[in-house]
Amino acid sequence: MIEPIVVTGMGCISAAGNTASEFKKNIFSTQSNDTIRETSLFKTDENTNYITAEVKDYISEHHFSKNELKLLDRFAQFALISAQEAIIDAALDFTTLNPQRISVVHGSSIGGQQTIETAYAQLFEQGKTRTHPFTVPKLLPSAATSQISMKFGIKGPAFSTSSACSSSGHAIAMAALMLRSNLIDVAIVGGAEACITKGNFMAWDGLRVLSTDTCRPFSLDRSGLVIGEGAGTLILERETHARERGAKIYAKLSGIGMSSDAHNAVQPLPEGAEQAMQAALDDAKLTSLDIDYINAHGSGTLQNDKTESQAINTVFSEATIAPFVSSTKSIHGHMLGAGAVVEAIASILAIQNQTIPPTANVTQRDPLCPINLVSNQPVQAKIKWILSNSFAFGGLNVSLIFEAI
Amino acid sequence: MLTIKEKIEEIIAEYTDIPPTEFYQASSFAELNIDSLSVVEIIFDIEEAFDVKIPNEVDLEKEGFDCNSFVGVLAIVTALVESELHYD
Numbered sequence: 210m211i212e213p214i215v216v217t218g219m220g221c222i223s224a225a226g227n228t229a230s231e232f233k234k235n236i237f238s239t240q241s242n243d244t245i246r247e248t249s250l251f252k253t254d255e256n257t258n259y260i261t262a263e264v265k266d267y268i269s270e271h272h273f274s275k276n277e278l279k280l281l282d283r284f285a286q287f288a289l290i291s292a293q294e295a296i297i298d299a300a301l302d303f304t305t306l307n308p309q310r311i312s313v314v315h316g317s318s319i320g321g322q323q324t325i326e327t328a329y330a331q332l333f334e335q336g337k338t339r340t341h342p343f344t345v346p347k348l349l350p351s352a353a354t355s356q357i358s359m360k361f362g363i364k365g366p367a368f369s370t371s372s373a374c375s376s377s378g379h380a381i382a383m384a385a386l387m388l389r390s391n392l393i394d395v396a397i398v399g400g401a402e403a404c405i406t407k408g409n410f411m412a413w414d415g416l417r418v419l420s421t422d423t424c425r426p427f428s429l430d431r432s433g434l435v436i437g438e439g440a441g442t443l444i445l446e447r448e449t450h451a452r453e454r455g456a457k458i459y460a461k462l463s464g465i466g467m468s469s470d471a472h473n474a475v476q477p478l479p480e481g482a483e484q485a486m487q488a489a490l491d492d493a494k495l496t497s498l499d500i501d502y503i504n505a506h507g508s509g510t511l512q513n514d515k516t517e518s519q520a521i522n523t524v525f526s527e528a529t530i531a532p533f534v535s536s537t538k539s540i541h542g543h544m545l546g547a548g549a550v551v552e553a554i555a556s557i558l559a560i561q562n563q564t565i566p567p568t569a570n571v572t573q574r575d576p577l578c579p580i581n582l583v584s585n586q587p588v589q590a591k592i593k594w595i596l597s598n599s600f601a602f603g604g605l606n607v608s609l610i611f612e613a614i
Numbered sequence: 615m616l617t618i619k620e621k622i623e624e625i626i627a628e629y630t631d632i633p634p635t636e637f638y639q640a641s642s643f644a645e646l647n648i649d650s651l652s653v654v655e656i657i658f659d660i661e662e663a664f665d666v667k668i669p670n671e672v673d674l675e676k677e678g679f680d681c682n683s684f685v686g687v688l689a690i691v692t693a694l695v696e697s698e699l700h701y702d
Contacts, residue, residue: 279655339661342654 213463214385216611217456218299218444219554220291220399224262224437225541228294232551233558236537236566237587244540245423245435251407257414258421261405262437262542280343281356282321283403287440287547288353289360292397296361299444299456301395308364312393313357314384315369315442316376316400318546318601319409320350326408353401353440365393371546374506376400377441378549378599378607382465384445394450400547401440410436416475418510424543425570426507426536427514427578434508437542441550460557461612463594464493470604477513477600482506482520485606486596490524493610495594497525500532500610502565502590504556504597505580507536508543513600518578531581533590539569549599553609556595560613564589618664618691625659626684637684646684657681666694 222228224244225235235242247253248261269278269286281289292315303311324347328340346352351369358367366387370379377400384396404410413419413436420433451458466489470481490497506517514536525532537555544551555566564587571584592613599607616624623634630646640646643653657668668674668681668690679693680686 339658339667342658 211389213448213461214388214445215448215451215461215614216443216459216557217446217451218295218301219442219459219557220294220296220298221439221441221551221554222264222287222290223439223441223541223544223547223551224264227264227267229298229554232541232554236540236555236558237562237564239586242540242569245542248405250405251410259410260420260423260435261410262424262435263405264439280346282324282347282352283438284317284319284321284401284440285347285353285356287403287438288315288399288401288442289356291399291401291440291442292357292361295397295399295442295444301444303362306395308362310365310394311363312365312384312387312396313354313363313367314380314396314398315354315357316371316380316546317350317353317369317402318371318373318376319402319404321348321352322404322406322409324348326406329408357397361397363397372605373601373603374508374543374545374548375599375601375605375607376546376549378609379467379605381443381445381462381550381553381609382467382607385462385465388445388447394446396445397442398445399440399442399550402545402547403438404545405436405438420509423570424509424539425572426505426509426539426568427518427575427580427582428571429573429575431509431511431514431575434510434538434543437538437544439541439544439551440547441554443550443553458614460560460614462609463612464489464495464610466490466492466608468606470606472604475602477516478604479516479520479523481604481606482517482598482600483523485600485608486520486524486598489596489608489610493594493612495610497528499594500525500528500596501592502533502535502556502559502595504552504559504595505534505536506598506600507538507568509536509538514575515577517598517600518580521580532596533565533583533588534580535565535568535583537566540566549597549607549609552597552599553611556597556611559595560592560611563592565592618695619688621663622660622684622688622691625663626656629656640684642683653682656687660687660691664691664695666691668694
């Protein structure tokens, strides 16, 4: 029998709050939120609506010394902040743990985008012939993992996962497999992204998937996704390990499912999403009747929400009561590589509070998305099992199942 | 206007608490409590400040220079500014 994996610590920073407790307040809010608004992170022009979900009131010098900041892109700063919060939350005492039995797996879709754009602007616009020598160690998508490992002296397996918007989902899955195989005792897992830069924003805009007003997943008038930024970190361990050290336990990670569409660079395929969800159910030894709530990928694009609804209806066709569905991206935006872990945190908070966080900004339900959508107001419900979906461009899918303790 | 020596002292002083008056005696940056990563940054700062390109270590050694101490760096920058040191 496979020993259960449990979550013992959480940390996150996003447009929906700079700590996990602020995040909780925002995702269960009954008021309309202002987490999504015109960006302050780069210069705008008259022709484009630069709507993003950026981290608010963030002053890097409040978190890091001048010397530390020299080697930290914004995404690695967010990663460290969320990791530190999760480690403190889990009361991990590194003096009593074997550092070689602790792992860091932190995902990112893009990595140090701000660093790249600064260097390119110097070379291609400002006529400079050199870039700062720390450009490379800052821009690597694995930089956040390295920084967490260095800061906390973690010496076990450490690597980054990159699968676009599923990156931190794959990070969680990889860490769970290492815990199941007894390769490690504790995993610091998550993802970070700081992708609200002019270059990245315009690149996404070129795909014609960005919303011009706000993020309204599954709403008839949805106009696209809203890019978000931030990071999330979970502490995972085997249940016996957590109990032996007297840790508080938030939830079990009962199932992981992964699949690949093998279909298209940007267009999602329902079958790929179905296979990921079914694989997670099989892994958790559950059926579709067991799931109470689905934290959808729900990006707010025309295509994703329709395809995901179709996939949910196929996988849950035998469910007598359709599971509740919502997308918290309407509050924290699409955090790309950090999305899956932050939505895992939303899912665990839903279990804790026995309340489903709503999909904000829904005006009218889309008949092409026939799901049991929780819109605009949180709903209290008995929640035992939650399925959380992350589907990435290029058809890379992860579904995770969390279970109440 | 600062002399070459004064400008280099000013740059290096950003990376150590040891006063510039003691830079001359140190046979390496390590003796000034400056790690190798900071040396890379110091070289970048010097290149920016003097608008020169400091050659790589192997080429410097061939010319009898070293860039791992204050005295060495001062000699390199002086040679570059006076165009005595050539590189491709």
